[in-house]
Amino acid sequence: MMPITLWDLKPKIQAIIQRIDPALPADYQLRLRELGFQEGESILCVRHTPFAGPAVYCIGDSIFSIAPEVAKFVEVVLDCEGGR
């Protein structure tokens, strides 16, 4: 499956994180990983918000909101077995 970015993930669709683009500053990458956005991790797009604002994602046991300028650096592939 072709990877897409986290920002492209539609609401209620589950995906698997492929990688974090190294172009994202290293300290941002580390923080993402510490929040659970790691390669191989399953992630669910909960919703997008009005005015193309930060989207909401469920990963692990927490829910986060990530702005598009960060979400576009996270590559994911759709999880065909998942989707809620």
Next chain:
Amino acid sequence: MTHIPHFVILGKPNCGKSLLFNTLTGMQQHVANFPGVTVEVRTGKVDDWVLMDFPGVYSLNPLTKDEQVAVSRLHAKIMEPDLAGMICLLDATRLQQSLVLGMQVQREASRLKKPLLFVLTMMDELQRHQQEINIPAFAKALGSPVLPISSKTGAGIPQLKEKIQEMRTQGGAFIPFVPSGESDEELRKQAKRLGRQFGPKVEVVLKNQNRLDEFFLSSLFGGFAFVLIMMFLFQAIFTWSAPIMDFVKEGINDLGGWTAHLLPAGLLADFTKDAFFGGFGSFLTFVPQIFILTFIIGILEDTGYLARAAIVCHRPLSSFGLSGKSFVPMLSGHACAIPAIFAARTIESPKRRILTILAIPLMSCSARLPVYSLLITALIPPVTFMGVLGWQGIAFFALYAFGIITALLVTTFLGKTSFKKESDAPFMIELPPYRIPSWRPLVRRSLDNATTFVTKAGGVIFTVAVTVWILGYFPNGEGHLDSSWLATLGHWIEPLFRPIGLDWKFGVAVLASFVAREVFVGTLGTLLGIAAADEHITDLATKLHDMGLTTASGAALLGFYAIALQCGSTMAVMRKETGKASIPLLAFAGYGLLAYAVAFVIYRIFL
């Protein structure tokens, strides 16, 4: 010399640390602030030991300047010999996420041979979801003692105190062992494994949160709820705090008058009533508003709603270099800049926080209203347009809009120039669960903010107020403002006001209003022979109209007041919250020049 044992309490944000700290320490607390950052370290006494509450962090790898300060203070404290142990909180409903920090803390405790106790919080919420954690098995897998508590119900608190006493006497039993050289990535894997193995079912604990977010983050209902909540906030700080502020102001005035009555008439009585008590009144009247605003924003934050509001506002505001969390402080600035600047502490990014603090003085605050009322009444007849819209109302709206637009342009410009390299943080926030707030930490925080304002900013404000009084009193005493040193200054700076069609009297009123903007009306009234002009604005407006105040000059003065930073209190708080005297001074000079330039242009346009 007996060392008092210290314990540090740490955990990720929203894990219940503040509530636990308040429960254990009660009123015996002290708050240490660090200049320029929102980092607060609270210290409180419990029995015969001391507890230190560090700010919530997700990791010991800091991202922003604030986090750097918090983590470096924590490292420094851990190294001190009086540190008897560390208490790391884990949110039982977010175990996997909590363990990311928990494992890092455990590694540090092992490396430095410090006792460590893990405390599982939110156990009452876990039970409400009919979930449970096998504590003995979890503690064994974790390799450290674990104690479940609920700060809200008080369950487990006596046992926690006993455990802490045990840590003092049998510290060795609490020192964890973590193989040296374990990387952060390995620790994160362990956190994930332990969280999945022992944590509650995710879909159960997140169910209610998702349901509420369907409402609060939806375009239609969420937007409607947002507007209603912001109207409530605005009403509370604008209207509801007004009677309390008036009560404080009148109380101080009455006390000043009564005290002055005991003294022989003359300089001492005048100084006591107007400078000493007037000076105190000039900042003490803000205390109720600061308390109420901090309290209500605290409710928004602790219920989890503020994070949702920040998401809704983020995209529009980030285009201007601001954050979604800038909305509430900027809205609050329409009531008063002082509590609004305190409210900017919720913004994690240091760059966006400073830009928000710089934007706040451009919001048309309530102190500007008497000036706006006076000039609009003097210049614009009370005529309606199409039988519904009044030109005076439109003028008010235009002034509010002008302030907001100017603020957004200023932050856009500064964000790309002077503050381009300032430490920033990406918008990556956790949506905390919706919770009913605990009132004690909220009241505590509100009191602390109000106290900090009085102790840190009060001195500067008092000094400015007394200085302006001295300039307006001497050399000829009360009732001779027109021949005072302030009037002399007004004559000196008259050449600055002539290009916009104003004379020295307006210069004196502008100078006097640097203590508080609303003083402009009273001062101008005194110079033009209208007593208690703040209560007789129409009379003063009529006088100005009869004097021939032109539309051009009046509009220019409105433009000046909409932008100029004429509030000593605001500058004092800006200095305190940014940690730099240069920021309020540059804001004062920059906005002053901009205000003058705008006034000049407006004058030329309307001439």
